Amino acid sequence: MSDRCESADCALVWLRRTLRLFDNPALTAALGSARTLLPVFIDAPGDPLTGSAGPAARTWLARSLEALDRSLAGRGARLTVLEGPALATLLGLAKETGARTVHADRLYDPTSQARDALLTRELSLAGITLHTHACSLLREPDAPLTAEGTPFRVFTAYHRACLRTNPLDGGPDGGVPAPRHIPTPCPTPGELARPLLADAPSLARAATDAPVRLLKQWEPGEEGARAAVDRFFAGPAHDYATGRDYPGIRGTSRLSPHLAFGEISPREIAALAPPAATAFVRQLYWREFAYYLMHHFPHSLDAPLRPEFLDFPWAHDPAGVEAWKTGRTGYPLVDAGMRELAAIGWMHNRVRMVVASFLTKDLLIPWQTGAAHFVHLLADADLANNALGWQWVAGSGADAAPYFRVFNPVLQGTRFDPGGDYVRTWVPELAALPNRFIHQPWAAPAQVLEEAGVSLGRTYPAPIVNHAEARERALASYGALRANRVTHRPR
DNA sequence: TGAAATGTTGGGGCG
DNA sequence: ACGCCCCAACATTTC
Numbered sequence: 319m320s321d322r323c324e325s326a327d328c329a330l331v332w333l334r335r336t337l338r339l340f341d342n343p344a345l346t347a348a349l350g351s352a353r354t355l356l357p358v359f360i361d362a363p364g365d366p367l368t369g370s371a372g373p374a375a376r377t378w379l380a381r382s383l384e385a386l387d388r389s390l391a392g393r394g395a396r397l398t399v400l401e402g403p404a405l406a407t408l409l410g411l412a413k414e415t416g417a418r419t420v421h422a423d424r425l426y427d428p429t430s431q432a433r434d435a436l437l438t439r440e441l442s443l444a445g446i447t448l449h450t451h452a453c454s455l456l457r458e459p460d461a462p463l464t465a466e467g468t469p470f471r472v473f474t475a476y477h478r479a480c481l482r483t484n485p486l487d488g489g490p491d492g493g494v495p496a497p498r499h500i501p502t503p504c505p506t507p508g509e510l511a512r513p514l515l516a517d518a519p520s521l522a523r524a525a526t527d528a529p530v531r532l533l534k535q536w537e538p539g540e541e542g543a544r545a546a547v548d549r550f551f552a553g554p555a556h557d558y559a560t561g562r563d564y565p566g567i568r569g570t571s572r573l574s575p576h577l578a579f580g581e582i583s584p585r586e587i588a589a590l591a592p593p594a595a596t597a598f599v600r601q602l603y604w605r606e607f608a609y610y611l612m613h614h615f616p617h618s619l620d621a622p623l624r625p626e627f628l629d630f631p632w633a634h635d636p637a638g639v640e641a642w643k644t645g646r647t648g649y650p651l652v653d654a655g656m657r658e659l660a661a662i663g664w665m666h667n668r669v670r671m672v673v674a675s676f677l678t679k680d681l682l683i684p685w686q687t688g689a690a691h692f693v694h695l696l697a698d699a700d701l702a703n704n705a706l707g708w709q710w711v712a713g714s715g716a717d718a719a720p721y722f723r724v725f726n727p728v729l730q731g732t733r734f735d736p737g738g739d740y741v742r743t744w745v746p747e748l749a750a751l752p753n754r755f756i757h758q759p760w761a762a763p764a765q766v767l768e769e770a771g772v773s774l775g776r777t778y779p780a781p782i783v784n785h786a787e788a789r790e791r792a793l794a795s796y797g798a799l800r801a802n803r804v805t806h807r808p809r
Numbered sequence: 810t811g812a813a814a815t816g817t818t819g820g821g822g823c824g
Numbered sequence: 825a826c827g828c829c830c831c832a833a834c835a836t837t838t839c
Binding site: 563667668671675710719720722723724725726729730786789 | 810813
Binding site: 720721722723724789793796797 | 838839
């Protein structure tokens with residue numbers, strides 16, 4: 319970042335979680351407001367999104383920034399990537415370029431909102447205006463409300479209200495077109511000939527120590543995102559309602575990391591969706607609902623939405639947490655999911671529910687422990703989605719599973735991974751077991767185990783808990799909580 | 810976006 | 825032919 323000559327009329331485009339050119343209202347607004355633009359990404363230490371991200375998300379981010387830079391290069395601009403505190407970095411760039419305006423994509427988590435409010439004040443002292451633009455959602459998260467004017471807490475009611483008030487969110491085109499040319503201050507950043515991540519050493523490191531398997535399956539960036547959408551809508555989307563439940567096949571969209579980094583907008587996805595994909599579009603509204611809940615109940619990122627769960631008798635079980643994290647619980651479907659997560663920074667959604675149920679109900683570990691682990695390992699880490707999902711499973715959240723709903727990892731396995739493909743992929747030491755025992759190796763006769771080369775407790779762990787007993791324990795805990803609430807109810 | 814226990818029914822074997 | 829038992833299959837209730 320040097321030698322950029324001052325432009326009479328330059329605006330900064332501060333991209334955070336909108337790493338794309340199509341349907342990017344921040345970019346469009348900046349183009350309309352200034353003669354030249356400087357697109358910038360700031361890797362700020364302690365940033366609530368990128369700062370707490372784990373290696374998979376950091377690697378994805380680095381790759382996505384490289385892709386964005388290539389797209390910008392095709393339109394006469396380049397991406398500037400800097401590491402440092404947001405305020406100082408923006409002030410430095412503003413001074414260099416003479417920019418008095420910053421256009422950014424809006425962030426919705428409470429920490430980012432507080433930071434943006436602070437930045438708005440601090441920047442205005444230097445004569446700089448910060449504008450944030452709605453980029454990430456089908457609709458802003460304050461609406462709709464119930465007839466009483468309160469936020470919905472049940473998804474189906476929320477979803478119905480969304481469809482009633484605006485059935486075609488984002489319009490038929492899926493958003494504003496990508497600009498054909500992006501004028502930049504002179505000299506163009508491309509002429510500076512600096513490697514993209516030279517001034518963001520932490521991201522440069524992340525770009526090189528990639529979880530390789532992740533990169534084999536996914537292509538970070540706007541182009542890769544659009545290709546993934548096309549592939550999905552051409553095939554799996556048509557059988558999504560059932561296919562999405564089978565972790566052994568490609569039945570889901572696998573769009574979550576693309577969406578998390580804003581490489582493609584949900585408006586564009588909704589506009590491209592074929593009529594047969596309504597079940598999938600409904601899932602986009604689950605994402606909307608997560609942001610809606612985060613907006614109306616910001617405390618629900620870290621604390622139970624339903625306050626009676628503050629009294630829940632969670633267990634302290636470091637050994638159990640460790641077995642869960644490392645995929646050594648002795649329940650093949652749970653272990654397969656946790657190993658998939660560790661290996662590629664992603665996990666099939668049905669399996670996310672199963673492992674979350676196992677942690678919170680079989681082991682009685684607070685959902686926040688699991689949520690933090692997910693945020694650290696998932697390439698698609700999204701605070702709103704993550705908290706909603708975990709609270710849903712734990713029973714403490716909106717539209718929550720009733721407290722007595724406990725997933726049986728064996729039944730879930732036989733039902734949704736009947737051929738055992740998923741388990742065999744991620745728990746190879748069980749691969750030779752016949753289907754009948756692949757989800758419950760402890761039930762196999764000694765001879766079958768021996769023929770499959772499985773020795774429980776040596777090559778693969780024996781179950782760390784008995785699920786039937788654990789289920790009873792969970793029901794008792796949740797039952798006590800319910801009784802508690804009744805006796806404590808104010809009169 | 811659950812699972813297990815309990816209840817019901819109907820067919821077939823058998824005395 | 826008939827009643828009885830068993831059990832699978834399905835439905836309902838309960839946690």
